[in-house]
Amino acid sequence: GAGVSQSPSNKVTEKGKDVELRCDPISGHTALYWYRQRLGQGLEFLIYFQGNSAPDKSGLPSDRFSAERTGESVSTLTIQRTQQEDSAVYLCASSLVGREGLHQETQYFGPGTRLLVL
């Protein structure tokens, strides 16, 4: 079946411009996550969506970052006024949430968007 897809696969932008990254999760997965990996660093959590609940934005690094998700489908991550330190691979993942809201299920990752801010 179709996995998680992300677009664009690569994005080069100038400092100060806004960018929008897209994620299509696996159909039927209610949970969606955004992570990023900056050069030389580990993957870090950004934001989490679960069904119609309010998103967990605790990982967003600044108010220039925002994300939306329509129902249980597509999500977009927007970075306003990009800075060079925003350069990273941005990964999206989705998972099923089991009974009682348990989250031990595997998170399935997309191939990522490689963002370079010049």
Place this chain on the structure above:
Amino acid sequence: ILNVEQSPQSLHVQEGDSTNFTCSFPSSNFYALHWYRWETAKSPEALFVMTLNGDEKKKGRISATLNTKEGYSYLYIKGSQPEDSATYLCAFTDSGSARQLTFGSGTQLTVLP
């Protein structure tokens, strides 16, 4: 702040060698431990999710063990092949959040033919 450590940072082995990596994580409030394999320009691939102390999981030549009391997990690869070359990531979820994964920095494995 949750601290997940992986060692070694990188590793070169010869084809046919067996190898293992370590992941250490906080032993309190444990919920689940995940192992992923990440090849360059591809999606991270899920290998195992482990939740119970003493869990052992196996997938082909790759296996993993879990010790939640002391906070470590080992990943073993038997008879390494060049196609095993990748970065191996472990990730932890605690019982407080049980949502986002907290990743280690990974072990980069290169298998030389």
